[in-house]
Amino acid sequence: MNNYSKQREAILDVMKENRTHPTAEEIYKLVLEKESQISKSTVYRNINILVDLGKIRKLNMTVGPDRYDYLYKEHSHAICEKCGKIFDFYYDIDKDKISNELLKQIEKNIDINSIIIYGICEDCKSKNKE
Amino acid sequence: MNNYSKQREAILDVMKENRTHPTAEEIYKLVLEKESQISKSTVYRNINILVDLGKIRKLNMTVGPDRYDYLYKEHSHAICEKCGKIFDFYYDIDKDKISNELLKQIEKNIDINSIIIYGICEDCKSKNKE
Protein backbone atom coordinates (compact mmCIF):
# COMPACT_ATOMS: atom_id res chain seq x y z
CA MET A 1 0.00 0.00 0.00
CA ASN A 2 2.05 2.94 -1.21
CA ASN A 3 2.30 2.78 -4.94
CA TYR A 4 1.63 5.75 -7.06
CA SER A 5 -1.96 6.25 -8.14
CA LYS A 6 -3.27 9.28 -9.93
CA GLN A 7 -6.64 8.80 -8.34
CA ARG A 8 -5.13 8.97 -4.88
CA GLU A 9 -3.13 12.00 -5.91
CA ALA A 10 -6.29 13.70 -7.15
CA ILE A 11 -8.09 13.03 -3.88
CA LEU A 12 -5.25 14.50 -1.88
CA ASP A 13 -5.25 17.54 -4.19
CA VAL A 14 -8.94 18.02 -3.62
CA MET A 15 -8.35 17.89 0.12
CA LYS A 16 -5.56 20.42 -0.13
CA GLU A 17 -7.63 22.83 -2.17
CA ASN A 18 -10.68 22.30 -0.08
CA ARG A 19 -10.87 23.32 3.51
CA THR A 20 -14.57 22.69 3.91
CA HIS A 21 -14.44 19.38 5.81
CA PRO A 22 -16.09 17.47 2.99
CA THR A 23 -17.87 14.14 3.34
CA ALA A 24 -16.78 11.15 1.26
CA GLU A 25 -19.62 11.89 -1.13
CA GLU A 26 -18.53 15.50 -1.52
CA ILE A 27 -14.94 14.45 -2.08
CA TYR A 28 -16.15 12.05 -4.75
CA LYS A 29 -17.99 14.82 -6.58
CA LEU A 30 -15.01 17.15 -6.38
CA VAL A 31 -12.60 14.49 -7.61
CA LEU A 32 -14.89 13.70 -10.53
CA GLU A 33 -13.96 17.09 -11.98
CA LYS A 34 -10.35 15.98 -12.19
CA GLU A 35 -10.77 12.28 -12.72
CA SER A 36 -14.01 11.85 -14.54
CA GLN A 37 -13.78 8.06 -14.50
CA ILE A 38 -13.14 7.53 -10.82
CA SER A 39 -15.53 5.28 -8.93
CA LYS A 40 -16.96 5.87 -5.54
CA SER A 41 -15.36 2.77 -4.06
CA THR A 42 -11.95 4.01 -5.12
CA VAL A 43 -12.66 7.26 -3.35
CA TYR A 44 -13.67 5.46 -0.17
CA ARG A 45 -10.67 3.17 -0.39
CA ASN A 46 -8.21 5.99 -0.86
CA ILE A 47 -9.71 8.18 1.79
CA ASN A 48 -9.08 5.36 4.22
CA ILE A 49 -5.54 4.93 3.00
CA LEU A 50 -4.86 8.66 3.36
CA VAL A 51 -6.26 8.58 6.87
CA ASP A 52 -4.01 5.64 7.72
CA LEU A 53 -1.03 7.48 6.27
CA GLY A 54 -1.91 10.43 8.48
CA LYS A 55 -2.34 12.81 5.52
CA ILE A 56 -5.94 13.61 6.28
CA ARG A 57 -8.02 13.39 9.41
CA LYS A 58 -11.38 11.78 9.94
CA LEU A 59 -13.88 13.83 11.90
CA ASN A 60 -16.36 11.66 13.71
CA MET A 61 -19.75 13.23 13.37
CA THR A 62 -22.82 12.93 15.53
CA VAL A 63 -24.98 13.84 12.61
CA GLY A 64 -24.66 12.70 9.01
CA PRO A 65 -21.70 10.96 7.41
CA ASP A 66 -18.16 11.39 8.63
CA ARG A 67 -16.09 14.29 7.33
CA TYR A 68 -12.45 14.69 6.46
CA ASP A 69 -9.88 17.40 6.91
CA TYR A 70 -6.52 18.04 5.35
CA LEU A 71 -3.85 18.65 7.95
CA TYR A 72 -2.53 21.89 6.58
CA LYS A 73 -1.93 23.39 9.98
CA GLU A 74 -2.43 22.31 13.54
CA HIS A 75 -5.87 23.42 14.60
CA SER A 76 -8.80 22.26 16.67
CA HIS A 77 -12.39 21.53 15.84
CA ALA A 78 -15.63 22.32 17.56
CA ILE A 79 -18.56 20.37 16.19
CA CYS A 80 -22.23 21.09 16.73
CA GLU A 81 -23.97 17.86 17.65
CA LYS A 82 -27.28 19.11 16.33
CA CYS A 83 -26.56 20.57 12.91
CA GLY A 84 -23.12 19.11 12.35
CA LYS A 85 -21.42 22.42 11.63
CA ILE A 86 -17.68 22.30 12.12
CA PHE A 87 -15.77 25.29 13.44
CA ASP A 88 -12.01 25.52 13.06
CA PHE A 89 -10.17 27.33 15.77
CA TYR A 90 -6.78 27.61 17.36
CA TYR A 91 -6.25 26.66 20.93
CA ASP A 92 -3.07 25.72 22.61
CA ILE A 93 -3.97 22.34 23.97
CA ASP A 94 -1.23 20.91 26.09
CA LYS A 95 -1.04 17.44 24.61
CA ASP A 96 1.89 16.47 26.78
CA LYS A 97 0.04 17.33 29.93
CA ILE A 98 -2.99 15.35 28.80
CA SER A 99 -0.78 12.45 27.76
CA ASN A 100 0.83 12.41 31.18
CA GLU A 101 -2.53 12.51 32.87
CA LEU A 102 -3.71 9.61 30.73
CA LEU A 103 -0.61 7.62 31.57
CA LYS A 104 -1.14 8.26 35.25
CA GLN A 105 -4.83 7.42 35.26
CA ILE A 106 -5.23 4.62 32.76
CA GLU A 107 -1.61 3.48 32.61
CA LYS A 108 -1.48 3.59 28.85
CA ASN A 109 0.42 5.72 26.42
CA ILE A 110 -1.93 7.31 23.94
CA ASP A 111 -0.63 9.07 20.83
CA ILE A 112 -3.00 12.00 20.69
CA ASN A 113 -4.13 12.85 17.17
CA SER A 114 -6.82 15.37 17.84
CA ILE A 115 -9.07 16.84 20.43
CA ILE A 116 -12.60 17.60 19.42
CA ILE A 117 -15.07 19.80 21.21
CA TYR A 118 -18.66 18.63 20.87
CA GLY A 119 -21.48 20.94 21.77
CA ILE A 120 -24.48 22.87 20.58
CA CYS A 121 -24.02 26.01 18.53
CA GLU A 122 -25.97 29.16 19.29
CA ASP A 123 -28.13 28.83 16.18
CA CYS A 124 -29.38 25.41 17.23
CA LYS A 125 -29.84 26.55 20.78
CA SER A 126 -32.11 29.40 19.76
CA LYS A 127 -34.03 27.16 17.37
CA ASN A 128 -34.86 24.83 20.25
CA LYS A 129 -36.52 27.62 22.16
CA GLU A 130 -38.90 28.50 19.35
CA MET B 1 -41.98 13.89 23.85
CA ASN B 2 -41.79 13.31 27.57
CA ASN B 3 -44.46 10.88 28.57
CA TYR B 4 -43.72 8.00 30.80
CA SER B 5 -42.69 4.80 29.13
CA LYS B 6 -41.41 1.75 30.93
CA GLN B 7 -39.23 0.88 27.96
CA ARG B 8 -37.47 4.24 28.16
CA GLU B 9 -37.12 3.80 31.90
CA ALA B 10 -35.54 0.39 31.39
CA ILE B 11 -33.04 1.76 28.91
CA LEU B 12 -32.02 4.51 31.29
CA ASP B 13 -31.66 1.93 34.07
CA VAL B 14 -29.42 -0.16 31.89
CA MET B 15 -27.28 2.89 31.19
CA LYS B 16 -27.06 3.70 34.88
CA GLU B 17 -26.04 0.18 35.81
CA ASN B 18 -23.67 -0.13 32.92
CA ARG B 19 -20.61 1.98 32.59
CA THR B 20 -19.16 0.10 29.66
CA HIS B 21 -20.00 2.56 26.87
CA PRO B 22 -22.37 0.13 25.17
CA THR B 23 -23.44 0.30 21.53
CA ALA B 24 -27.11 0.49 20.63
CA GLU B 25 -27.03 -3.24 19.93
CA GLU B 26 -25.52 -3.97 23.34
CA ILE B 27 -28.06 -1.75 25.04
CA TYR B 28 -30.78 -3.65 23.22
CA LYS B 29 -29.49 -6.98 24.50
CA LEU B 30 -29.19 -5.67 28.05
CA VAL B 31 -32.68 -4.18 28.02
CA LEU B 32 -34.10 -7.45 26.73
CA GLU B 33 -33.36 -8.96 30.14
CA LYS B 34 -35.73 -6.45 31.75
CA GLU B 35 -38.20 -5.93 28.95
CA SER B 36 -38.29 -9.15 27.03
CA GLN B 37 -40.71 -7.77 24.44
CA ILE B 38 -38.89 -4.61 23.50
CA SER B 39 -38.02 -4.09 19.87
CA LYS B 40 -34.80 -2.78 18.48
CA SER B 41 -36.42 0.26 16.90
CA THR B 42 -37.82 1.28 20.27
CA VAL B 43 -34.35 1.06 21.69
CA TYR B 44 -32.93 3.23 18.93
CA ARG B 45 -35.75 5.71 19.26
CA ASN B 46 -35.37 6.03 22.99
CA ILE B 47 -31.62 6.26 22.91
CA ASN B 48 -32.02 9.28 20.65
CA ILE B 49 -34.61 10.78 22.96
CA LEU B 50 -32.35 10.30 25.97
CA VAL B 51 -29.49 11.91 24.11
CA ASP B 52 -31.71 14.86 23.24
CA LEU B 53 -32.79 15.16 26.84
CA GLY B 54 -29.14 15.23 27.84
CA LYS B 55 -29.42 12.13 30.03
CA ILE B 56 -26.90 10.12 28.08
CA ARG B 57 -24.07 11.09 25.78
CA LYS B 58 -23.31 9.83 22.33
CA LEU B 59 -19.68 8.97 21.68
CA ASN B 60 -18.79 9.38 18.03
CA MET B 61 -16.61 6.49 17.06
CA THR B 62 -14.07 6.18 14.28
CA VAL B 63 -14.50 2.45 14.30
CA GLY B 64 -17.71 0.48 14.64
CA PRO B 65 -21.10 1.75 15.74
CA ASP B 66 -21.52 4.72 18.02
CA ARG B 67 -21.47 4.19 21.74
CA TYR B 68 -23.32 5.77 24.63
CA ASP B 69 -22.45 6.86 28.09
CA TYR B 70 -24.52 7.71 31.13
CA LEU B 71 -23.57 11.05 32.61
CA TYR B 72 -23.01 9.88 36.14
CA LYS B 73 -20.07 12.19 36.72
CA GLU B 74 -18.17 14.74 34.71
CA HIS B 75 -15.33 12.97 32.99
CA SER B 76 -13.46 12.93 29.71
CA HIS B 77 -12.94 10.28 27.10
CA ALA B 78 -9.94 9.22 25.10
CA ILE B 79 -10.81 7.00 22.18
CA CYS B 80 -8.45 4.85 20.15
CA GLU B 81 -9.13 5.43 16.48
CA LYS B 82 -7.80 2.01 15.56
CA CYS B 83 -9.42 -0.41 17.98
CA GLY B 84 -12.17 1.80 19.33
CA LYS B 85 -11.29 1.32 22.98
CA ILE B 86 -12.63 4.06 25.20
CA PHE B 87 -10.71 5.28 28.21
CA ASP B 88 -12.41 7.32 30.92
CA PHE B 89 -10.29 9.86 32.68
CA TYR B 90 -10.52 13.04 34.67
CA TYR B 91 -9.01 16.22 33.40
CA ASP B 92 -9.84 19.69 34.41
CA ILE B 93 -10.74 21.19 31.08
CA ASP B 94 -11.37 24.88 31.29
CA LYS B 95 -14.59 25.03 29.33
CA ASP B 96 -15.05 28.72 29.98
CA LYS B 97 -11.66 29.53 28.55
CA ILE B 98 -12.33 27.43 25.46
CA SER B 99 -15.79 28.98 25.10
CA ASN B 100 -14.27 32.44 25.22
CA GLU B 101 -11.68 31.50 22.67
CA LEU B 102 -14.40 30.14 20.39
CA LEU B 103 -16.42 33.30 20.79
CA LYS B 104 -13.40 35.39 19.93
CA GLN B 105 -12.36 33.37 16.92
CA ILE B 106 -15.57 32.19 15.33
CA GLU B 107 -17.93 34.69 16.90
CA LYS B 108 -20.35 32.07 18.05
CA ASN B 109 -21.40 30.84 21.45
CA ILE B 110 -20.99 27.10 21.72
CA ASP B 111 -22.44 25.16 24.63
CA ILE B 112 -19.68 22.66 25.21
CA ASN B 113 -20.95 19.19 26.02
CA SER B 114 -17.81 17.17 25.87
CA ILE B 115 -14.25 17.10 24.74
CA ILE B 116 -12.97 13.91 23.24
CA ILE B 117 -9.36 12.95 22.72
CA TYR B 118 -8.81 10.81 19.63
CA GLY B 119 -5.56 8.96 19.19
CA ILE B 120 -3.85 5.61 18.95
CA CYS B 121 -3.42 3.47 22.03
CA GLU B 122 -0.11 1.82 22.79
CA ASP B 123 -1.42 -1.64 22.00
CA CYS B 124 -2.36 -0.64 18.46
CA LYS B 125 0.88 1.25 18.04
CA SER B 126 2.97 -1.80 18.84
CA LYS B 127 0.81 -4.00 16.63
CA ASN B 128 1.54 -1.73 13.68
CA LYS B 129 5.25 -2.28 14.07
CA GLU B 130 4.96 -6.06 13.82
Added chain:
DNA sequence: ATCCCTGCAAAGAGTTTGCAAGTAA
Protein backbone atom coordinates in the same frame (compact mmCIF):
# COMPACT_ATOMS: atom_id res chain seq x y z
C1' DA C 1 6.65 -11.23 -12.71
C1' DT C 2 4.82 -9.28 -8.92
C1' DC C 3 2.24 -6.31 -6.26
C1' DC C 4 -0.81 -2.80 -5.77
C1' DC C 5 -4.29 -0.60 -8.20
C1' DT C 6 -8.94 0.21 -10.42
C1' DG C 7 -14.29 0.04 -11.64
C1' DC C 8 -18.29 -2.40 -11.05
C1' DA C 9 -21.82 -4.40 -8.65
C1' DA C 10 -23.32 -6.57 -4.79
C1' DA C 11 -23.35 -7.01 0.09
C1' DG C 12 -22.91 -5.29 4.67
C1' DA C 13 -23.54 -2.57 8.98
C1' DG C 14 -26.03 0.52 11.45
C1' DT C 15 -30.02 3.30 11.83
C1' DT C 16 -34.47 5.40 10.71
C1' DT C 17 -39.31 5.41 9.34
C1' DG C 18 -44.43 4.45 8.18
C1' DC C 19 -48.02 2.26 9.94
C1' DA C 20 -51.72 0.41 12.73
C1' DA C 21 -52.48 -0.58 17.32
C1' DG C 22 -51.68 0.28 22.43
C1' DT C 23 -50.98 3.19 26.62
C1' DA C 24 -50.71 7.34 29.66
C1' DA C 25 -52.75 11.71 31.44
Added chain:
DNA sequence: TTACTTGCAAACTCTTTGCAGGGAT
Protein backbone atom coordinates in the same frame (compact mmCIF):
# COMPACT_ATOMS: atom_id res chain seq x y z
C1' DT D 1 -59.70 11.76 23.64
C1' DT D 2 -55.60 13.58 22.63
C1' DA D 3 -50.84 13.02 22.41
C1' DC D 4 -47.23 10.11 22.81
C1' DT D 5 -45.75 5.28 22.44
C1' DT D 6 -44.91 0.69 20.77
C1' DG D 7 -43.49 -3.60 17.55
C1' DC D 8 -42.88 -4.95 13.08
C1' DA D 9 -41.01 -4.79 8.69
C1' DA D 10 -39.31 -2.35 5.19
C1' DA D 11 -36.47 1.29 3.66
C1' DC D 12 -32.52 3.98 3.88
C1' DT D 13 -27.74 5.81 4.30
C1' DC D 14 -23.16 5.14 4.37
C1' DT D 15 -19.32 2.16 3.67
C1' DT D 16 -16.88 -2.07 2.52
C1' DT D 17 -15.75 -6.09 -0.28
C1' DG D 18 -14.97 -9.75 -4.08
C1' DC D 19 -13.66 -10.07 -8.41
C1' DA D 20 -11.52 -9.77 -12.90
C1' DG D 21 -8.75 -6.83 -15.32
C1' DG D 22 -5.11 -2.88 -15.62
C1' DG D 23 -0.94 -0.28 -14.30
C1' DA D 24 3.49 0.52 -11.91
C1' DT D 25 8.24 -1.04 -10.86
